Amino acid sequence: MSIKRRTFIQAAGAGLAAGTLPLLGRKARAADFKAGYIYVGPIGDFGWSYQHDQGRLAADKALGTTSTYVEKVPEGADAERVIRELADTGHGIIFTTSFGFMDATLKVARDYPDVKFEHATGYKRADNVATYNIRFYEGRYIQGVIAAKMSKAGVVGYIGSIPIPEVIMGMNAFILGMRSINPQAKLKQVFINSWYDPGKEADAAKALLDQGADLMAQHTDSPAPLQVAADRGLKGFGQASDMIKFAPNAQLTSSIDHWDGYYTERVKAAMDGTWKSEDVWKGLDTGMLKMAEYANMPDDVKKLAMDTEEAIKTGKLAIFKGPINAQDGSVKVADGTTLGDGDIAGMNWLAEGVEGDLPK
């Protein structure tokens, strides 16, 4: 106990010294620097929260820092208390990894100007609050290309979580990828209003396959839809992490969230005093998004997928490039123009080829 308290005081003292006396060049030793992380799910979800925790472990390993995490934090009244607790116990940088932590993060950040905060997937920033996200839609486009080649019916079933731009842009990227190969391709979607609900996800997958889809994709976190497809001898995609072990004969690929590099970089910046509030939104080119091994497909499809991945990485292929029509056939992106990040981030319309309305 007494040892713990002493190390804490040392760390706090070092942090204070680094903050107030930068000219003396004193820095907190790595082992004394603590990073905090809060997750909305359990780290055992094998999806979203699991990948964030992998990032945390990688950052600690690379920098020799220590870290703390709190899992299963509800996105309501409790988040503020937990974030405050982390800020109060000597954590120099705090990652809040779910959209619903946004306002709580800003509220606490106001009271702790010396602590750096990083909020994933949000849009509100402050001097000591940065935001970061991954361009998940890049992976969806590649999945769409593969789906067009692998689906006999040309119809894919797609489970949406919550109808926010993040999910809508993924759905649109998927159908654009499909239609780049097969202009008649269709995407049947259903929203289940949850990020993680294996039972509901499995039910939705069954319903979509019963309606004529012969391939599964999803923007929810459990392996359940992939497993349903596998049970029927069909193929599908993983989500957030590599789910090949759940369906060794059915997973074509999976978009993997890769926070390792980002967390390492930001913790280091906070430690060195070079941290700045930014909005980071990166994808395949930086390695924040990675594709799981292309499997269970013929070699020519594999080659096509790898070429597509390369084209996105090098910037040769822009995904939201006109002409793009909305569901009703009206022009959304004119020929020759490409959507800017602002328009992508606020996307609230479904592209031609997607069946079913957005929930209203």
Next chain:
Amino acid sequence: MRLEIIPRGARSQVWTYASPLLAIALTLATTLIIFLLLGKEPLEALRVMWIDPLLTKRGFSELFVKAAPLIMIGVGLSLGFRANIWNIGAEGQYVMGAIFATGVALYFYDVESFPIWLLMIPAGILGGMFWGAIPALLKTRFNASEILTSLMLTYVAKLVLLYLVVGPWKDPDGYGFPQSRLLTSAASSPHLIPGTRIHVGVVAALIVVAIGWFLLSKSLLGFKLKVAGQAPRAAAYAGFSTKSLTWLSLLVGGGLAGLAGMFEIAGPIGQLTPALPTGYGFTAIIVAFLGRLHPVGVLFGGLVLALSYLGGEKAQIALGLPAAVTMINQGILLFYLLACDLLIRYRISLPTRKVA
């Protein structure tokens, strides 16, 4: 060999009230062993979980912030449980109270000069009462079990909530995220102590305890509820109407759950989101029984359960234990509480051998 459970006859007054304390002691002893098996210093772990959260002004205040909704709902439920009216749907009534209160807040969104949160209080109570009235009607009219109807209405309430935040009440500046606008400061229940999140709802919870205690101990109504629960036939002979007690239990239980929902929205949460229901309505059932269905007991029961949440977070931060610690603690506590209650009312004995 078979064990028999035999009623003890007269119930021990002392043990009725001592049993929750015994259950807490046994829970601590059991978690001690679990910590030992997990390779943690057991006494330090206990201290981190149960004492550390109370040591700072903020931690202490957070205990009351967390406990306030549990206490409000728990008092309402305990009145009904006394009369054997099993309202399992407080979670839905809590959500409905929050919805009604948010409706008022959004309707008066532009009003800044008047404390809108005062209007949200009756709205929240009404919302909860409305959702409690449905099982009451179904019970008194069709004799439908309130256990089932109130529980199922919880899911309906959550769907209504989802409909509103995805549809008509969606924040126009929220990038399509399913949530209402942030409530204005006029629609927020004021903070009472600077540097803490103690808000008017915490005081309201204490007032609810006082009124509950008065109703139960000093009024004819409390007497009726107790008689109806302990001796239904005596209550019938005395001319106490079961129907009106059913209505009353569900309306009071619903109203208080709705009030709790209103204060969560107007206090620590600050907007209507799909993340609102976190199981307070169900946890409050444990709180009610831990508190011996007595309002003052519920006050302590609520604080103990709230402490188990705060301690669970501390254990994650300070000791690196998984979040499951909180649920395990609550589960063990409920297990011992039920076991102690059983053993107070019954004794277990080997069957007496009969001579053939």
